[in-house]
Amino acid sequence: MDLTWSASEESFRAECRSWLEEHVPRPGLPSGDTSEGFALHLEWERLLHRDRWAVVSWPEAYGGRGASLWEWLIFEEEYYRVGAPQRVTQNGIFLLAPTIFEFGTPAQQDHYLTRMSSAEDLWCQGWSEPNAGSDLAGITSRAARDDAAGGWRLTGQKTWTTRGAFCTHLFGLFRTDPDAERHRGLTYFLVPLDAEGVTVRGFGRLDGDEGFAEVFLDDVFVPDGDTDPAGGGTLGAVDQGWGVAMATTTSERGLTLRSPGRFRATAGRLVDLAREVDASGCLSELVADRVADAWIDAEAYALFTLGDVTDIVEGRSPGARSSYNKIFWSELDVRLHEVALELLGADAELDGPWMKGYEFALSGPIYAGTNEIQRNIVAERVLGLPRK
């Protein structure tokens, strides 16, 4: 065990910190899930890219620094510590990109990755459908073969698409073999949202942001494989989309979407708030205890992910254990905000940053596979309990 950072890691941290402190927008940006906020966020993302902070762990060719996973953790920690904005590019860089690195052809990698890190292409997820939420394999949107045109014609409806109204591209699963058993016959597609036949309708989220969208696809043409990346394509083999998608959901549930820096930063702000309340003589032992407990959990999550990274670096796959991460971080995030609201007492209902954060946190146990589904996965695939 070695819980120290090397000299080069420490100097990487110093570099991150000084750049971030110099450039991070003050005061913070409005929510990126509103149209005005989104534009400001794009400016920020492009600044990150300009100075090669957008995707530190990617190869330099795609706008990264070839940083190690450890360095990525450090970057994330500094990023959240300084209170930098949530990434509106996250669905692309944290969820789709690992899949493109794993399953994309060289042509796809070359085309998509740089445009993604530079925030030219903005990606949203197309997983859920009105009747396929937790039951992701219940997808009915279909892609029909168009041999003449050398591609596919997509029809169907995707929903709960975060920031769908502001994005330029969608990745998701479509049914290519309607006769196959549920998990088979699905293919992973990349779709430009300006393609003919696509309609996007935004709608309001709990926290008042217009962050959701429904995406309607009516006979939308997408070319085969990587024949014309600008026009979209298929990612991975036809009819093998489930396996490709599972690689993405492992990223989503696990560490890449939710780095520990994020929750440690929130826990730090919670402790600061508690100290303020304490200074005014109003901190009860009860709430102080909950602050300490939530803070410990944020530390526990950080340590757990250090174990994840060690495993990944040494070639051991976390696999279904990523469901542990998902359950833990999502419920931790709710708890951190709940305790903060308790600290605020009668002011808790005010529409301030902690309430906004609470509303956002409440989506955690729902998206990326509800925590009920994650608990099934832990029970069946980690503990080995019988499916039926």
Added chain:
Amino acid sequence: MDLTWSASEESFRAECRSWLEEHVPRPGLPSGDTSEGFALHLEWERLLHRDRWAVVSWPEAYGGRGASLWEWLIFEEEYYRVGAPQRVTQNGIFLLAPTIFEFGTPAQQDHYLTRMSSAEDLWCQGWSEPNAGSDLAGITSRAARDDAAGGWRLTGQKTWTTRGAFCTHLFGLFRTDPDAERHRGLTYFLVPLDAEGVTVRGFGRLDGDEGFAEVFLDDVFVPDGDTDPAGGGTLGAVDQGWGVAMATTTSERGLTLRSPGRFRATAGRLVDLAREVDASGCLSELVADRVADAWIDAEAYALFTLGDVTDIVEGRSPGARSSYNKIFWSELDVRLHEVALELLGADAELDGPWMKGYEFALSGPIYAGTNEIQRNIVAERVLGLPRK
């Protein structure tokens, strides 16, 4: 709403209290679930019966006082407040008796009820079998018709029979029609344990008491209906045992087995313990808060049962709502003891009364239908969620 007791109820309370204070064994009895303890408990039960306190709400003819359900609540409250012994007759008087009142013939009522209230006949339950626990309808013990002898021949195995090793009689379900669907073809039998072919094997419980038994039945003869109550018989109609049994389990889950007085008395002792710890300067706000919370819950249970009694008195059946009682009292009982153990700190592990009580309380969420089953019942039969 009227939350006051009438003058006659108050005088009933005074009478209970003074009798109990005079007669209750001091110091308390050892556990009734050991053989020496059981004998002492029997003496106590017979004393209760002598002075007509064994079954206050029963008709005088069967040893009761014809007291109202309200008076029964008062009696129970005083009984537990003074710290009187757990009733080793409870499975008879609280669970079987309501069923005999509802389904028994006059001959059965005359024969069994007085012998039960006087603790001559001691009844244990014969519900669970090795492969029929939560799944009660999975019972395989069978009763074969013996027309020649005018009765039935019982064969099978019952288990987790509380105090089975000390009891004289067993009530339970046996399969009379092996071809019928699971919940049908069962009949409710009353069986003397000294009948030929019965073997009882006691075994140890978590808390060290020998409170459990397995009961083996090998071709045990039980006469028809009420033809010879001394030899046992069937209760209610043949093949209709499930409905008869459900009446008993409603009693078991609901108020009659677990009167609020019991938990209010425990909550009172918990508050006393907390005051002692507080006096020595060692009470943290955290634990004090949990004491208050558990105490509130004991009060909430008492109020809920006042609602139950009001309903029963006015002819509204609680029905599936008795599952609320079962879940609540069983988890309340665990919580009351957990908090007490926290108050004891490093001494918690000592084999004292709170630890014994904790061990006993842990059985609550398991017996009388696990709380998982009760939550299904609440969801399906109270809330109306779909079974499948």
Added chain:
Amino acid sequence: MRFAPTEDQVDFRDAVRALLADTCPPEAVRAAWGGRVGEETGGGGGDGRVRAAWSALAEMGVLGVLVPESAGGLGLDDEDMVPLLVECGRAALPDPVTATAYVAAATLRDVGGEVADGWLPRLAAGEVAVAAGPLGDAPLAGALTADAFLVGDDAVLRWIPAGDVELEPLESVDGSRGLARLRGAATAGTALVEGPAAATVSAAAADRAALGAAAELVGLSERMLAMTVAYASERRQFGVPIGSFQAVKHQLADASLAVAFAAPLVLRAANSLAHGDPDAGLHVSMAKAKASSAARTAADASLQCHGAIGYTVEYDLHLFMKRAWALSAQAGGPDQHRARVRAALGLR
């Protein structure tokens, strides 16, 4: 001994339930949302009032339940009033029935005098709305449309006609709250009671404010659970209704259990207040602590069992959930109320 509402109380409650189902459907609540939060969630322009419901309630006598008959009310007591507040919660009615018809009406009735004589008939008639709360810095619900304020502490209880005090409007997560802080309330309006007696009267007002919130929380919880049971019975995933999954069943069973055991505490506290039980304050705290926790449990379970649709503002759940968040922290959160229970038990 009889622990259940009377037949009259049941009839009154049912009538109010039906009236609010008509006059205060979710669309009406939505329309009452205003301010920036209202706009962001697709409504906007409301002022936190559903006037059709308010006048119907006045007509039915609900706003005068505690007002003496001599002042045009029904002259009834807490036991009659509290079940009706449960119904206000069930409808998520944003109007200040608790503050006006419960806290202010009972206080003016008990205090008497000129202010009472002048305002009680108007309260009963539904002509005026009151915002009530502690004298201090806490945000006051319904402040933006209140005709008068009732604020008190241990030393004084003040009655302040609107206009005599400055308002600092605040945005609540629930866009129908009409929330504001008062500025300069300590010297505004009339002192209804001063000196040692003020502590008792202010405490009674605070108790009724807490119990009213507890009652509304019970109604809100029952409504959220009913919505969720309906949704989970219909929504299908994996070929079956999601309500057939044990994980959904048990979450909803737990929430319904919490509500089922909070509701009797609320009724008992109403009985105690009606009869001047010396433990009434303790009983109120038990009720508010448990009703607040139960409502949080019900809100959490409802959102989780709805999944993404519950997270949208187009769906109604959030109207009820946000009110539950607000009321569970208002008039003392669960910790504060358990602290009072702790003190009553003689513990630190």
Added chain:
Amino acid sequence: MRFAPTEDQVDFRDAVRALLADTCPPEAVRAAWGGRVGEETGGGGGDGRVRAAWSALAEMGVLGVLVPESAGGLGLDDEDMVPLLVECGRAALPDPVTATAYVAAATLRDVGGEVADGWLPRLAAGEVAVAAGPLGDAPLAGALTADAFLVGDDAVLRWIPAGDVELEPLESVDGSRGLARLRGAATAGTALVEGPAAATVSAAAADRAALGAAAELVGLSERMLAMTVAYASERRQFGVPIGSFQAVKHQLADASLAVAFAAPLVLRAANSLAHGDPDAGLHVSMAKAKASSAARTAADASLQCHGAIGYTVEYDLHLFMKRAWALSAQAGGPDQHRARVRAALGLR
């Protein structure tokens, strides 16, 4: 940065796991039960020791992990030791490995002097057993068979050979605990350290006692969960294994989650103690708080998912569960340890 045991540590741990599976099966733990509690639960006659396991551990070097090589030990550190204590927990080994080979060995190693020189080689060889704890009234596990006691507070740390102090035996719910209070310890034996330095050394001993208990709790929890998963996969009700019910799955998933996130805290605290990190005490408290809660969660879920069979003494679960109850309250319960975290965060 590397957060995982080394290959050597994994091999050592696996060897200890295998050794204890052989020498300390549940029957051995059961046979170690004594006293009245032992008799009542069908065993009796044991003294809280499994000597076959103890000597095998000594032979493998486990009892001398922290003892300097010059005294016949391996001269390793907390990071090497703590994973082995997890294994002792997994086997529910009742013998005082934590007190002897972790707390006493590290303390004597750090303090040095005559007592250390005399006892350390015997510790490493498995010739002596130590009971360790605060100087005061708390029950001491393993006291009945201890050859020496290590007890301390802020002012003094004492080493007391058995016989120099009077024992008041106590019955624990776990019949293998060999529990007693010491009488007259304040003046018995030798003062290893006195004055200001005592506080530091006693605190380090208390931290190792807490971390050792935390490690054992992780092992106990993992074992209980494994037993329960096996049982729930086999036991059938309603025509299917009970482990296929979501209510069972989610209870066990929650418990395994609690354990999975407590275990890294335990490892980190071991690293901090090994390297003299100034926050080591804080890290120990985080670990003990979470390991204690996780073990309670695991015990509760295991009992509930077993149902009635888990409630019998003939079945093994209770051996593990009762140890978990005892250790979760020993060396500071979760509240006490969170209080230390609170203080470290600068909160009241």
